[in-house]
Amino acid sequence: MDHEIAKLEALELERQNDGIELIASENYPSMDVRAAQGSIFTAKYAEGYPGRRYYGGCEVVDQVENLAIERCKKLFHVAYANVQPHSGSQANFAAYRALINPGDKVLSLTLNDGGHLTHGSNVSFSANTYSFVFYPLGNDGHLDYEIIKQRLYEEKPDLFLAGYSAYPFAIDFRKMREIIDAYNVETGSHCRFMVDMAHIAGQVAAGKCQNPCDYADIVTSTTHKTLRGPRGGIILTNDPDIYKKINSAVFPFTQGGPLEHVIAAKAVVFKEDDSESFREYFDRLLENTKACNDELARLGCNVSGTENHLFLLNVLDSFGINGLEAQTRLESVGITTNKNMIHGDTLSPKYTSGLRIGFAAATSRGCTKAQAVQIAGLIDKALKEPNADPEPFRSEVKDIVSTWTDISKLSY
Ligand SMILES: *Cc1c(COP(=O)(O)O)cnc(C)c1O
Numbered sequence: 001m002d003h004e005i006a007k008l009e010a011l012e013l014e015r016q017n018d019g020i021e022l023i024a025s026e027n028y029p030s031m032d033v034r035a036a037q038g039s040i041f042t043a044k045y046a047e048g049y050p051g052r053r054y055y056g057g058c059e060v061v062d063q064v065e066n067l068a069i070e071r072c073k074k075l076f077h078v079a080y081a082n083v084q085p086h087s088g089s090q091a092n093f094a095a096y097r098a099l100i101n102p103g104d105k106v107l108s109l110t111l112n113d114g115g116h117l118t119h120g121s122n123v124s125f126s127a128n129t130y131s132f133v134f135y136p137l138g139n140d141g142h143l144d145y146e147i148i149k150q151r152l153y154e155e156k157p158d159l160f161l162a163g164y165s166a167y168p169f170a171i172d173f174r175k176m177r178e179i180i181d182a183y184n185v186e187t188g189s190h191c192r193f194m195v196d197m198a199h200i201a202g203q204v205a206a207g208k209c210q211n212p213c214d215y216a217d218i219v220t221s222t223t224h225k226t227l228r229g230p231r232g233g234i235i236l237t238n239d240p241d242i243y244k245k246i247n248s249a250v251f252p253f254t255q256g257g258p259l260e261h262v263i264a265a266k267a268v269v270f271k272e273d274d275s276e277s278f279r280e281y282f283d284r285l286l287e288n289t290k291a292c293n294d295e296l297a298r299l300g301c302n303v304s305g306t307e308n309h310l311f312l313l314n315v316l317d318s319f320g321i322n323g324l325e326a327q328t329r330l331e332s333v334g335i336t337t338n339k340n341m342i343h344g345d346t347l348s349p350k351y352t353s354g355l356r357i358g359f360a361a362a363t364s365r366g367c368t369k370a371q372a373v374q375i376a377g378l379i380d381k382a383l384k385e386p387n388a389d390p391e392p393f394r395s396e397v398k399d400i401v402s403t404w405t406d407i408s409k410l411s412y
Pocket of ligand 1: 025086087088089090092115116164165196199232233
């Protein structure tokens with residue numbers, strides 16, 4: 001046993017168990033997912049795809065990967081799935097490659113309004129390979145389909161991209177498809193439609209929002225956010241020709257050997273999520289997120305409202321402090337969040353005016369609606385009195401988490 005790493009693992013488990021985790025992109029995988037991820041499949045090289053590998057000895061991992069693919073297709077009601085991407089960013093890298101050529105134009109959400117680094121940031125491969133142009137949110141912070149339509153006709157992109165990291169409202173994928181189809185017919189263009197559902201994949205799996213697979217040419221996702229699986233990515237499509245391009249874009253273009261141990265863990269979570277208990281989890285998650293948002297609003301805070309697993313709290317307007325100060329203060333009392341740009345933000349990404357708050361992880365541990373309301377009160381009080389002794393807050397946090405399941409013992 002490696003004592004140094006064992007000690008750090010114990011410390012991390014303690015940190016996670018003792019705190020209230022409200023980072024919207026985090027969640028706790030089950031013991032079964034973690035066991036699969038720690039399995040002997042990690043020792044196997046399997047470059048290629050089931051039945052078409054570049055190595056011998058793949059007859060068992062072929063079954064693992066085929067099982068993951070079949071379960072994934074069933075969960076998302078989609079015809080084709082590639083389960084090899086090592087992460088959401090890797091999935092996006094391969095998806096672009098499958099749909100467009102270097103230098104082609106992509107229309108994506110203004111990054112400060114909730115886009116992801118891989119959606120056209122200058123510090124990412126995306127903006128260095130493709131030409132990104134952007135559509136903003138409407139004045140009320142919601143997607144404005146008239147603006148999207150206008151930007152499409154102005155920019156004539158080769159690809160339209162939807163799917164966000166900090167957008168708290170429902171997305172009308174059907175309407176986006178209609179706008180793109182009408183544009184393509186009218187102008188004789190071939191604009192493609194890609195959805196990155198990294199944040200809302202669990203909501204899609206639970207059937208609690210529109211399924212982008214019904215409308216987009218390609219759908220990418222992470223598997224570790226609301227899906228509650230191992231850290232990883234997937235790419236989905238209903239088009240057999242695009243599927244072929246996806247496969248060669250993942251391997252050999254962007255990746256080498258697949259992580260078959262992670263693919264085994266993906267197979268486990270795709271089955272866990274295809275259940276009544278996951279759909280009930282998602283109802284509780286939506287209810288908790290809304291309860292916390294609504295209680296903060298009742299206390300006089302400027303919150304975004306929510307139709308999914310997250311919302312944005314404007315801390316500059318609510319408490320006169322920036323996002324970094326708010327994040328640091330909450331961390332000192334045992335509540336983990338992250339600073340986030342909000343629509344029309346006047347501060348830089350280093351500071352921001354907002355906090356992003358999500359209940360996916362807390363709900364997995366057993367957070368109740370009453371506790372979500374209590375947590376709103378704690379956040380409000382801790383940020384209203386930024387210099388007050390953190391100890392009383394910390395002990396209230398301890399009381400709440402003492403009623404929750406130990407993270408190392410979760411099974412769903
Ligand atoms: C989290 C996220 C990703 C990237 O996932 P990684 O696994 O961290 O690479 C991509 N797109 C969106 C919208 C995300 O929120």
